[in-house]
Each structure stands twice: as structure tokens, then as C-alpha cells.
Amino acid sequence: MISPASLPQQVWGGDSIDLIYRIDVPGAISPNTLVDIGIALNGTDLNSNLAVNINNPKIDSLRIVDAALFTLNNLSPRIFDIGDLANFEVIVTNTGGSSVELNDSTTIRIPSTPLVNAKVDTLQSDLFYSPGETDTLFFQPITLPSSGSFNAEIELIGSSNGQRFAQTLVDSTGILVGGDYTASAIVSPSSVDPGQQDVRVIVTINSQDTLAIDSSLTNLNFQYVISGNTFLPDSLNR
Incomplete structure (x- = not known):
């Protein structure tokens, strides 16, 4: 019992007193179990000096449930x-x-x-x-x-x-x-003759973050259109 600090306590006619108990629920009790709370009270009638006994095996109940998860x-x-x-x-x-x-x-x-x-x-x-x-x-x-x-x-x-x-x-x-990624390109030389070989295109990738470039999916898009016809380079090597 945590309140009052000790017994006996005098309760005058017309008054009441709260007896406050603190209990620890056993961990072995299965969830969804209903526990009855009872009380056995013993005291003395101060007017007659007779013993007072109150025994109530069930005044309330407490249900044991699973913890939240x-x-x-x-x-x-x-x-x-x-x-x-x-x-x-x-x-x-x-x-x-x-x-x-x-x-x-x-x-x-x-x-x-x-x-x-x-x-x-x-x-x-x-x-x-x-x-x-x-x-x-x-x-x-x-x-x-x-x-x-x-x-x-x-x-x-x-x-x-x-x-x-x-x-x-x-x-x-x-x-x-x-991160952010940007790409820029430089063609060297910038002027070429028809049929010229080994024209270099340097693509610079700026990365704010660590980047893995997929070789199978990285391609240079090179094509031009004259009079409605699309022309591609004879070779495209990296």
C-alpha cells in the first residue's frame, strides 16, 4: 500500500478514505486473462468498540492484454x-x-x-x-x-x-x-572533311555524387539530316 503511509487510520462518520495500492502484474499471466480484484477489510467501530469485518472477493476486475507492437x-x-x-x-x-x-x-x-x-x-x-x-x-x-x-x-x-x-x-x-549530374562534349577537330576518320568526341560528365556508368547503356547519339535523309557515321568506337 502506498497511501496512506500506515494503518490504522481513523475515519469519522460521514467521511471516507482512499486506500491506494500498487501491484506488479506477474509476467507469467497469459494475455486476455481477466483478474478479479477483491478486498478484505478489518477495523474497529470506535463508538461500540466492536470489530468490523468486510470481505468482498470481487469489487473490480483487471484484464491482461498483449502489449502494443x-x-x-x-x-x-x-x-x-x-x-x-x-x-x-x-x-x-x-x-x-x-x-x-x-x-x-x-x-x-x-x-x-x-x-x-x-x-x-x-x-x-x-x-x-x-x-x-x-x-x-x-x-x-x-x-x-x-x-x-x-x-x-x-x-x-x-x-x-x-x-x-x-x-x-x-x-x-x-x-x-x-547528386546532380551534367554532361558536356568537345569535338576534336571541330572542322572535318567528308570521309575523315578518327574524329574524337570527348564527353565530360560532372557528378556531385559517386557515379557508376553503365557501359552497355552509354552511347553517343550521332546523326544528321540532309533533304530528309538521315546519315550515321561509318564507325562509332569508344
Whole structure:
């Protein structure tokens, strides 16, 4: 018992007193179990000095349920350029047996360099999740400062069954942040004769990010049209 600090306590006629107890629920109890709460009260009538005994085996009940547990269904969007302003939407499901009320500490983190994060948008998002409920969490805009592939982390913070709830979900698919790419070309020499061979075309690719060029899909488009006829070079070697 946590209140009052000790017994006996005197209760005058017409008054009442609250006896507050704190219990620890055994972990071995199976979910969906109904536990009856009873009381045995012993005291003394101060007027007659007679013993008072109250025994009620069921004054209330307590149901044991599965804890809340979330799964991540989808995160979008997933493809960005460096410096893009991302508005993430995350679809989650409460697959547990308890309701959860999330709060404004719920956060999405992108483990880039530097690490960036954004809080949940409480105006757009429904933060209450009943068991089995699926809904979308909308997050505040976030600027993505560096390139790479990142697995977003969603930290769910709230309350469930009167106590703090916290769970971190990791997006295993990942988001992709790329850089800007430009290409320019120089023809050497810039003036040629009909039938001239070994004309060089130098293509310069400027990349803000690490880039792998696919040799089978990279081609130089060389053609010209005279009087409606299209002409291609006799050879095109790289």
C-alpha cells in the first residue's frame, strides 16, 4: 500500500478514505486473462468498540492484454537529390493487443552525415492507434544534406495502458539520395572533311555524387539530316 503511509487510520462518520495500492502484474499471466480484484477489510467501530469485518472477493476486475507492437508497412517517398526538402509519410500498423496514444516526440531519423531528423506533424497525423489499426504518420519537412542510401529510423513515443510507450522501427528498404549530374562534349577537330576518320568526341560528365556508368547503356547519339535523309557515321568506337 502506498497511501496512506500506515494503518490504522481513523475515519469519522460521514467521511471516507482512499486506500491506494500498487501491484506488479506477474509476467507469467497469459494475455486476455481477466483478474478479479477483491478486498478484505478489518477495523474497529470506535463508538461500540466492536470489530468490523468486510470481505468482498470481487469489487473490480483487471484484464491482461498483449502489449502494443507496431510494424512498418511503407515509407514514401524514397528517391531524392541532395538538398531536397523531404516530406516523409510512414504507414504503420498496431499489431499488438493494447491501444497507443503517440505524442509529438515521435521522430523520423535519417542517418546521413550530418544526421537529420524531423518530428511528427500532429495536425495531419492521427496519433491514436487501437489494436489492429493501420494509419499514416506525416512528418515535418526535412532537408537531406548528403548523398547515399539510408535506412530511416522511426521512433514511436507515446503512452499505452497508463505507462510510457517507446518503439523504434527501421525501414529495411532504404531511401536513396543522389547528386546532380551534367554532361558536356568537345569535338576534336571541330572542322572535318567528308570521309575523315578518327574524329574524337570527348564527353565530360560532372557528378556531385559517386557515379557508376553503365557501359552497355552509354552511347553517343550521332546523326544528321540532309533533304530528309538521315546519315550515321561509318564507325562509332569508344
